[in-house]
Amino acid sequence: MYITVDNQNTFVATGGKPFNPNLPTVVLLHGSGTDHRGWALQARWFAFHGYSVFAPDMPAHSLSAGEALTSIEAMGAWLVRALDAAKVSNVHLIGHSQGFLVALEAAVLLSKRLLSVTAMATASAIPVNPALIETAQKDPALAAQMMLQWGFGNQHQYGASAVPGMQPIGIGQRIMANNPLAIDLAACNAYTAGSKRAQQLASEGCASCVILAAQDRMTPKKEGFKLAQDLGTHAQVIADTGHMLPMEAPKQSLSIMKTFIQTLEK
Amino acid sequence: MSKSSFLGADTIALHSGYQPESDHGSRAVPIYQTTSYVFDSVDEASALFNVEQGGHIYSRITNPTVAVLEQRLAALEGGAGAICTASGMSALFVTFFSLCSAGDHIVSAAQIYGSTVTLLKHTLKRFNIDCTFVDINDQDALAGAIQDNTKLIFCESIGNPGLAVSNLPAIADTAHQQGIPVVVDATFATPYLNNPIQHGADVVVHSVTKWIGGHGVAVGGVVIDGGNFDWLKSGRFPTLTQPYEPFHGMNFWEEFGPAALAMRIRCESMRDIGAAMTPHNAFLLLQGLETLNLRMQQHVTNAQAMVAWLQQQDAVAWVNHPDINADAHTKTLFPKGAGSMLTFGVKGGRDAGAAFINALQLSSNLANVGDSRTLVLHPGSTTHSRLSETDLVAAGISADLIRVSVGIETVKDIQADFGLGLRAAAKVAMAQLAQTEA
Numbered sequence: 001m002y003i004t005v006d007n008q009n010t011f012v013a014t015g016g017k018p019f020n021p022n023l024p025t026v027v028l029l030h031g032s033g034t035d036h037r038g039w040a041l042q043a044r045w046f047a048f049h050g051y052s053v054f055a056p057d058m059p060a061h062s063l064s065a066g067e068a069l070t071s072i073e074a075m076g077a078w079l080v081r082a083l084d085a086a087k088v089s090n091v092h093l094i095g096h097s098q099g100f101l102v103a104l105e106a107a108v109l110l111s112k113r114l115l116s117v118t119a120m121a122t123a124s125a126i127p128v129n130p131a132l133i134e135t136a137q138k139d140p141a142l143a144a145q146m147m148l149q150w151g152f153g154n155q156h157q158y159g160a161s162a163v164p165g166m167q168p169i170g171i172g173q174r175i176m177a178n179n180p181l182a183i184d185l186a187a188c189n190a191y192t193a194g195s196k197r198a199q200q201l202a203s204e205g206c207a208s209c210v211i212l213a214a215q216d217r218m219t220p221k222k223e224g225f226k227l228a229q230d231l232g233t234h235a236q237v238i239a240d241t242g243h244m245l246p247m248e249a250p251k252q253s254l255s256i257m258k259t260f261i262q263t264l265e266k
Numbered sequence: 267m268s269k270s271s272f273l274g275a276d277t278i279a280l281h282s283g284y285q286p287e288s289d290h291g292s293r294a295v296p297i298y299q300t301t302s303y304v305f306d307s308v309d310e311a312s313a314l315f316n317v318e319q320g321g322h323i324y325s326r327i328t329n330p331t332v333a334v335l336e337q338r339l340a341a342l343e344g345g346a347g348a349i350c351t352a353s354g355m356s357a358l359f360v361t362f363f364s365l366c367s368a369g370d371h372i373v374s375a376a377q378i379y380g381s382t383v384t385l386l387k388h389t390l391k392r393f394n395i396d397c398t399f400v401d402i403n404d405q406d407a408l409a410g411a412i413q414d415n416t417k418l419i420f421c422e423s424i425g426n427p428g429l430a431v432s433n434l435p436a437i438a439d440t441a442h443q444q445g446i447p448v449v450v451d452a453t454f455a456t457p458y459l460n461n462p463i464q465h466g467a468d469v470v471v472h473s474v475t476k477w478i479g480g481h482g483v484a485v486g487g488v489v490i491d492g493g494n495f496d497w498l499k500s501g502r503f504p505t506l507t508q509p510y511e512p513f514h515g516m517n518f519w520e521e522f523g524p525a526a527l528a529m530r531i532r533c534e535s536m537r538d539i540g541a542a543m544t545p546h547n548a549f550l551l552l553q554g555l556e557t558l559n560l561r562m563q564q565h566v567t568n569a570q571a572m573v574a575w576l577q578q579q580d581a582v583a584w585v586n587h588p589d590i591n592a593d594a595h596t597k598t599l600f601p602k603g604a605g606s607m608l609t610f611g612v613k614g615g616r617d618a619g620a621a622f623i624n625a626l627q628l629s630s631n632l633a634n635v636g637d638s639r640t641l642v643l644h645p646g647s648t649t650h651s652r653l654s655e656t657d658l659v660a661a662g663i664s665a666d667l668i669r670v671s672v673g674i675e676t677v678k679d680i681q682a683d684f685g686l687g688l689r690a691a692a693k694v695a696m697a698q699l700a701q702t703e704a
Contacts, residue, residue, distance in 0.1 A: 016317075016514050016521070037523045045318040063498075063520065149272045159271060159282030163320035164328040165336035165532065166347040166525050170270030174346060174493045174524035251319055 005082045011036070011063035012086065013055040015047025021087040024115065024265065028055035029079070029099030032188060033136075033144065033181035034172065035062035038096065041162070041250040042257065049258070054091070056082055058102075061179045068180035072098070072191040076105020083110075092261050094118040096246050097219060098126065098188050104197040107206065116207040116264055117231070118257055121216050121245040123223035124194030124230055128185045136182035143185075144176035153215035153242030160248075168247045195230050202232035209260040210235040211245065211253055218243040271341035275458065279555050283337030297549045298330040317513065317521075317533075327536045331545040335552050339478075339488050342457035343470050346493025347528035349536065350486060350548065354453060354473025355381055356541035357487030361449055361469060362386075363539070364505060364530050366417045368394040373411045373418075375402035375432060376660040377425035380650035382451070383657060386420070399660065403433045408440050417502060418447050418469075423462055424454035424588060424605050426635075427645050427669045428662025431588045431604055433595040438466025445500035453477075453636070454605050458562040465599060468495040469527065476636025477606075480554040480561050484547040489531060493524030506530055561638060564674040565606035571677045572670070572684075576610050581618075581688040581695065583611040583666065607635060611666035612688065614695030619644060619666050625690035628675065628683035640673035640680050 001019055003010050012019070013028075013036035026046045028039040036043070036055040047053045058075060059066035069075045079102055083091060092115045095103035100122040107114050136143035148169050149157075161168055201208065208231040212224040221237060228235035236256055241248040271278055284295045303322045305311035313319040322328050332350050340348035351357040362385075366372065374386050376399040386397040398411040402421045412419075419441045421432040434450065441448045447468035452460065456477045462470050470490040472478060479486065497506040497519050506526045509515035513533060518526040536542060543551075554561075569587065576585045588596050588604035596604055612618045623631050629640040633648055643649065650663050658664075672680065 011520070013520065016516055035523070037521065040521050041318055041320060044316060045313060048316055048318060062523070145269055145272075155285065157272060158285055159273075159278070159337045159341055160285070161283070161320070161333075161337055163347075164322065164330070164333035165340065165349055165528065167270040167337065167340045167345065169272070170340065170344065170346040170493055171522075171524045173269055251321075254319075 003082065003085050005078065005085050006066065008059060008066035009064070010059070010066070010082060011057045012082070013039070013043055013053065015043035015053035015055070017047040019054070019086065020052045021089060023050065023052040025052040025054050025088045025091045026261065027079070027083070027091050027093050028053065029093070029095040029102050030058070030061070031097030031099050032184035033147070033176035033179045035175055035179065037171070037175065038246045042246065042254045045254055045258065054083065054086065054088060062175060068183040069187070070183055071187050072101045073105050075102040075187070076109065079106040080109045089113060090115050092116045092118065094120065094257060095122065096120045097122045097243065098184055101126065101188065101191050101194055104194055104201070107201055108197055114206060116209065116261065117201060118209040118211065118260060119224070119227060119231070120211045120253060121213045121219060121224070121243050122227065123219040124198050124227045125192060126188040126219055128189040133182055133185045133189065136185055140181050141173070141177035143181055144173050147176065147218070148172050148244070150217050151243040153213065153240060153248055155240055156242065156244070156248050162248070162250050168244065172244065172247065194227070198227060198230035202230065207264050208233045209256065211256050212237045213241040213243060213245045213248070214239045215242045216245070270344050270346065273341070275342055276559050278338055278341045279558055282341045283334040295331060295334045295549065295552055298545050301325050317516070325545065326540045326542045327532065329542070329545045329548070332543050332548040335548045335555065336488065338552070338555060339457070339472070339474070340490055343461055343490045344463050345470065345490035346524040348488050348490045349528055349531045350474070350488045350543040352487065352541040352543055353485050354451070354471065354475060354487035355385065356539070357471045357473070357489045358382060358385065358451065360531050360535035360539060360541065361471060361489050362390060362395070362418070363535055364527060365447070365503065366390070366395045367505065369415060370395050370417045371413050371415045372397045372420055373408065373416055374399050375421035375425060376400060377402070377428040377430050377662050378422050378451070379426040380645070380653055380661070383661070384652060402437060403430065405436055405440055408437065412444050412446065416446055418449050420449045420451070422451040422454065423460055423599070424607065425662065426454060427607070427609055427650070427667065429586055429588050429607055429609060430662065431593065431596040431599060433593070434462055434465040434467055434599060436595070442466070445502060447495045454607055455600070456558060456562055458559050459566070459602050459605060460599050463490070463492040463494065468492045474551050475634070477562060477565065478555055478558055479551045480558065480636065480638050481550070482634060482637035482639070484550040486543045486547050486551050489528070491525055491528035497526055510534070561674055565672060566603035568674060568677045568680065569606035569608055569672040570603060572672050572680060573608055575681050576608075576684070579688055581612055581692040583613045585610040606672040608670050608672065609667050610670070611664060611668065612691040612695070614691055614698055616646070616665045617698070618691040618694040619668050621694040622668060622687035622691040625687045626683055627686060628679060635671035637671065638674050640675060641671040643669045645669050
């Protein structure tokens with residue numbers, strides 16, 4: 001669906017069903033330079049099993065208009081405005097990589113509307129090599145290739161795909177090369193409040209879940225374990241996958257996500 | 267440059283899409299000779315049917331062995347996804363079927379495979395899809411043929427059998443300026459010699475029966491979605507950008523983006539038309555693909571040797587290969603050589619040509635190309651026999667044209683065989699001459 005946020009046309013994937021703001025809403029937040037399509041399979045499951053799905057393309061990403069936001073804090077505030085525009089009440093926030101940093105910022109603003117947070121292949125801080133940011137500014141396609149070569153785990157480097165016949169590296173490359181990757185990476189690099197925000201959520205009793213990838217070379221799992229500690233929870237690690245976890249292991253990641261959220265609903 | 271794999275082409279051909287499975291450690295890709303797949307539960311079955319989960323349901327739609335071939339071919343061409351089909355013609359059909367509806371229009375190169383002409387000119391016409399044929403390298407003619415309802419530009423990277431090389435960057439420029447994708451049949455090139463997506467093509471089709479298989483034992487096709495075309499921005503493709511009722515209103519562009527076309531073909535064409543590749547054929551074709559790069563080197567080397575040899579023979583009237591007096595774009599697009607197809611005519615015309623073919627012992631007279639063995643054919647009386655005289659001229663086919671798919675045998679043996687044929691042809695030519703003089 002398209003909604004208007006800050007006077008800009010904004011695309012929000014709803015998992016193939018009309019959006020119903022009165023259902024518990026699963027918010028799926030994409031990582032740097034990517035878009036809602038990284039969640040295609042998980043989104044459909046939630047949408048067809050009693051939840052509403054809200055998976056936005058951040059401003060200037062893929063199907064959404066507007067200017068790219070330059071800080072994680074601004075992205076978190078934007079997300080809350082987007083949820084307000086769609087009249088969403090209660091939310092489970094799920095974020096991949098940068099998307100979880102955005103979730104942390106939004107979570108603090110959402111207060112009692114927040115039901116849970118789920119972190120996927122991420123950390124409380126995501127420092128980015130300045131050379132990569134510079135490459136993303138000059139040649140986004142090349143930077144996307146560098147990230148995908150680093151980001152996908154071993155099996156996907158050898159052509160594995162959760163969806164028969166598809167090439168996740170090729171799909172990711174096309175999406176990332178056309179999105180404001182450099183701005184996203186710079187925003188990640190500058191963000192330092194993650195650990196404090198996570199500890200704040202833990203102190204407020206927010207339910208949380210952390211899903212890590214065994215072969216993650218972008219946000220190494222030791223950093224993910226620290227995040228889990230900050231959130232006051234234990235991390236679960238999916239074997240044989242890299243940083244692009246939502247695309248690499250949609251079935252396994254969905255299994256953990258839905259078990260966590262369904263347990264809370266009970 | 268768009269990439270789908272960071273492995274080299276030789277490695278992709280051998281490894282991509284399959285690593286030894288955990289149960290038995292089979293090094294070779296197993297043949298999953300099954301129609302269907304047991305679901306863990308009703309919930310899992312439901313998730314698979316509703317595209318909430320990737321996996322296999324029924325081998326008309328997907329099959330694990332076929333999927334390995336699809337993933338290898340997508341990676342070799344640098345595409346976002348691939349769908350294998352029962353044949354090259356079915357690959358073309360599902361592509362046209364997925365992009366066009368009644369009332370739509372296609373612009374095609376005139377110089378293409380005879381059955382594709384028939385599909386575009388007659389079969390699709392029955393469904394109110396029209397086609398205009400043009401000299402694809404005449405940019406003014408191409409631009410002039412595009413209509414408001416044009417959905418795609420079609421060409422072969424090397425035309426069959428005229429062997430004209432399509433100037434893909436120029437064609438893509440013209441097409442993309444008007445929001446139209448370029449579909450390229452790259453069968454004669456193979457991914458070893460040229461990757462059309464890197465030169466502006468949006469969809470690549472192969473008859474994998476040919477060089478990719480190479481052994482002449484299995485028929486198959488593939489559609490590779492380049493993933494670079496913006497179907498929404500074009501505004502011409504409701505099949506990809508509007509809700510699709512049979513899948514709860516799925517919008518393929520919104521859900522799958524760069525793989526929208528591949529997923530539409532998977533969800534609709536494979537389900538409704540069912541031109542599926544069999545797992546056994548996929549296995550056989552994978553055996554060929556593993557050595558494609560090595561074989562293509564030999565094919566090209568032998569073809570170049572045969573061109574040079576034929577040009578020296580008194581009985582030969584003319585020889586055609588894209589590398590002879592090559593255009594600038596041919597040199598750019600085919601730095602390793604423009605394939606292993608050649609055509610030639612013998613002095614004495616069609617009758618002498620027939621004598622040539624009938625005298626051959628090593629080479630095979632048959633309706634195929636891209637076998638490891640040398641193949642010859644007279645297109646005017648076989649593959650292109652259903653074309654009118656006008657269409658034959660447009661396709662670059664003269665009455666005396668002999669099409670040769672140069673194999674990877676020892677080249678002196680091919681030359682010796684052709685020597686037999688040329689002696690037989692020369693006798694006919696001499697008899698004709700004597701008759702004329704009498």
